Amino acid sequence: MTVQRCSVAALVVVLLSFSALSWAIGPRNVTDSGRPVKWSSQPVRVDLESDRDVRGKDVEALVNAALSEWDDVTEANISFDLRDLGVAVDHTNVCDVFFDPSACPGGPLTDGTNPIVIDEDGGIVSEFFDESSRYTVLGFASIMGSDPDTGAAIKGEAVFNAACLNGVEILPGCAAAGLSFTDDDFISFIVHEIGHFLGLDHSQVNLEEATDADSGNDDLITTMYPRFLVGNGANFKTPEKDDRAGLAQLYPASGFASSTWSITGVVFNASGSAELQCANLVARNVDDPKGDAISALSGDFDVPGTASGEFVILGLTPGETYAIDFEPIDPTATGASGYTPCRGSAGEPSPPQFASFTSTDTFTESAGAEVSVDCQAGDDCAPGSGGSGGGGGSSAGGCSLMR
C-alpha cells in the first residue's frame, strides 16, 4: 500500500475550511462546515410532560432509567436536568410544545424547552404518520433546531409510544399481534431515541447478530442499531462499547483521550482514484471481536456526496490488539433508519456497496497514541503515513493534510 501525501499550505487552508474529522459511530447531523450538532453545555435540559401515568402505570421511573443509561457512560461527560414541562401533552396540543416544519410549523423553536412526551395511546404517532403506524412506530426524537455555525443544539424533542406497553396495552390487538413490549423494551427504545436527542447516529456493529434468527446472541446488538426487536430490551438498553465511544466522541470525559488510543486514516475507492465516503470500519479486539468492537464511518463529518474518506476510531483499549473490518453500510438502512451522510434520501446518496474484508495487519498501541491506517476498497487496510503513535502499525514521518 502506497499512499502519497504532501503538504501544501494553501490547500491546507482550503481543507480546514471545508472539512473535518469523522469519528466513532458519528454524529446524526453536522453543520455545513463539519461541526457536529450537539448540546453545548451540561447538564442537558429535558422537560418531561406532566402526565406520566399510562393507564395506571407511572412511567417516570422508566424515563429516568433510560436517561441513566447514558448518564452512566464513564467515557463521556453527559448529564441531564430533568424538569416538569408543566403541561400534559396528547395529539390535541402537541404543537403547543413541539416544533416541526410540516406538522407543527407554528410550534415553539426557541422557548428553551426540550419536551419529552409519552404518547399514551399512539395518538401523536398517528397524527404525525397515520393510523396504521399507531402501534408500530415506537418513538422519534431529534435535535430540531441548532446554531447553523457552531452546531449547538437549541431545541430537542422526543416522543415515546406507550400504546402497547405490557400490562396496560390500549387494546387486545397489541398482544394478539405480538406487539406488547416490556418495561425493558420501553426503556431501550427511549435510550436509543435519547441517543439521537444527544446527537448520535446509528451503528451497525455486529450486524450479523442483529439480523439473524438467533435470539441468544442479541446481547451483542448495539443500542444505536436502527431496528428494534421486541423482547431484546434488557440487552438493547445498555450501551455497548461502540455506543459509549460514540457518546464520548461528542461529549468526552476528561481523560478519555489520554486513557485510550485511536486509529485514524483515510479510505479510498477500489481504483484508488478517490477517497470513499460511507465505508464502515470496525476495529475488533482479536481476543473479544464481538464485545470489544468500535466503528467509524468514513467521511461522515463532510457533506453528502463528498469524496471524503477520513475516519477516526476512538476509545481503543491500550495494549489490546485490533484488526479492522472493512464493510459497506447495510443497503436497506435508508431514510430515518440510515446513516448520515448516505441515507439514500433527502439529497443524500445511497451507501456504496463493496466487498467486505478484514485487515491483514493488526494494530496495538499505548494510551494516548494515534495510529495511522489507510484502507482501500477491495484491498486491505495497512499502516498509513500520519499519526502520532510509534508502533503497532503506525509509521512516523510523512504529512497529512487533514490532521
Place this chain on the structure above:
Amino acid sequence: MKKIRRILLLPTLLLSTLAVFAGLPVHALTVLQLNLEQLTVLSEKVFVGRCAGVEADGDFKGHKVQKVTFEVIDMLKGEPSKTVTFRQLGTVNGGADFGMKEGVRIQGLERELPRYEVGEEAVVFLGAPGGAGLTAPVGLAQGKFAVISKGDFKTVLNGAGNRGLFIGAGKNSLLKTMSVQSGDLPYSDFVSLVKKLAAQ
C-alpha cells in the same frame, strides 16, 4: 493499493459538491421490526398489484397527501376488488422540512413512508385508514414488497431487505417453512405463505 495524489482531488470535489449539498439533518425514529405474521395480522388488505396512479391529493394539517391506485392482480387478504385506492401522506419534502427559521437551522421528521411509481408491481400490506382517511403500508417500508422479475422467475423484497420476516418463527409453524434471514424471496412461495397466514 494504487498511488493517489489526494491533495489535488479532494479540494476540487469538495468545492464542487458543497455547491450542491447542504448538510441535511434528520429526525430519527424507532420502527418495530415486524415478522411476516405480524405484517399480515396488522393489515386490513394484502394484495399483489400494479401501480396505476400516484397523484397529489391536497393536504392534511399541513402534510402533503397523495392518492395511490393499484390494479389488483391477486388479493391475498381482504375483500376481492379490481382496484385498491388509498390516501397516504407524502414522502419526505426535502425542500420544506429543512432550512432556517429565525436564525435557527431547523429540521423535520422523516417518515420513511414507501414511494410508488406507476407501472411497478408490488405486494402491499395495507393498514386500515384512520379517521382522516389516511393509511400506509404496515410497518412503513416493511409493508411494501417490490416484485422483481428475473426472466420467468419472480422474487419479492421489501424496504427493509426482508430482514426480520421470520424472526419469532417459533410462534407460528408456518413461518418456519421459509427460514431466510434476508434477501429476495421467491414470489410464489411468499404469496402462498401470506395466503395461509391470512386464512388463520
